[in-house]
Amino acid sequence: MPEGDAVYRTALRLRGALDGRVLTRSDFRVPRHATADLSGRRVLTTVSRGKHLLTRVEGGLTVHTHLRMDGSWQIMPAGRRTAPGDQVRLVLANEQWQAVGVKLGMVDLVRTSDEPRLVGHLGPDLLGADWDVREAVRRLRQAPERTIGEALLDQRNLAGIGTIYRAETLFLRGVNPWRRVGEIEDLEGLVGLAQRLLDANKTNAGTVTTGDRRPASQTWVYGRAGRPCRRCGTRISRGEMGAQPQERLILWCGGCQP
Secondary structure, X not given: OOOHHHHHHHHHHHHHHHOOOEOOEEEEOOHHHOOOOOOOOXXXXXXXXXXXXXXXXXXXXXXXXXXXXXXXXXXXXXXXXXXXXXXXXXXXXXXXXXXXXEOOOEEEEEEHHHHHHHHOOOOOEOOOOOOOHHHHHHHHHOOOOOEHHHHHXXXXXXXOOOHHXXXXXXXXXXXXXXXXXXXXOOHHHHHHHHHHHHHXXXXXXXXXXXXXXXXXXXXOOOOOOOOEOOOOOOEEEEEEEOOOOOOEEEEEEOOOOO
């Protein structure tokens, strides 16, 4: 699933293609909004909120989308046909550009005033103007018996982190993912590092946590299961965390994260 930095970059691309321009076409290919038509309305902006995207248009309306596992927004010249087989769920077009939402996991059209109903439950956004490390830590500490690995992925605690940044943050802090939240003294330092990692990658393609942008050298543990740790040589472990069917991939180094 795309994490907060990738969603942030998607919002940047949508703003570049749609902001300030009048829609000449909108095509909602979801039953709930199949008859909706935003033609003639000017797009105000698109913002990311954790892993959610909010495209605001004139008239107090917001198009809410979520990429989930396989979704993406493709920007292309207006009028160009999409590739055969693409599972297009939404098209927003103006005279110059069209934004094509493919395999979107969520598509909603709501009053802008109702946005809190969709994203109000989220914790502080790691890449948002509302980022508040103390509030994120406060939310984490509300469940001290929970594993830190599960707590970091709970978007109600902090919004935007996923399996990649969870694994990389915990490795860099030397914290085993199965440790309990209540056992970790410097939660503020851990959460602050996660925010800095996402912020460092928010305008760059790919995820780099090592400082080395070469394709095989960008991460410490993510994508390296069974390979030797870059620091201590211990083989990187792979497992799953969370209750079914919400379990998610976790990777860690048993030597560096005892």
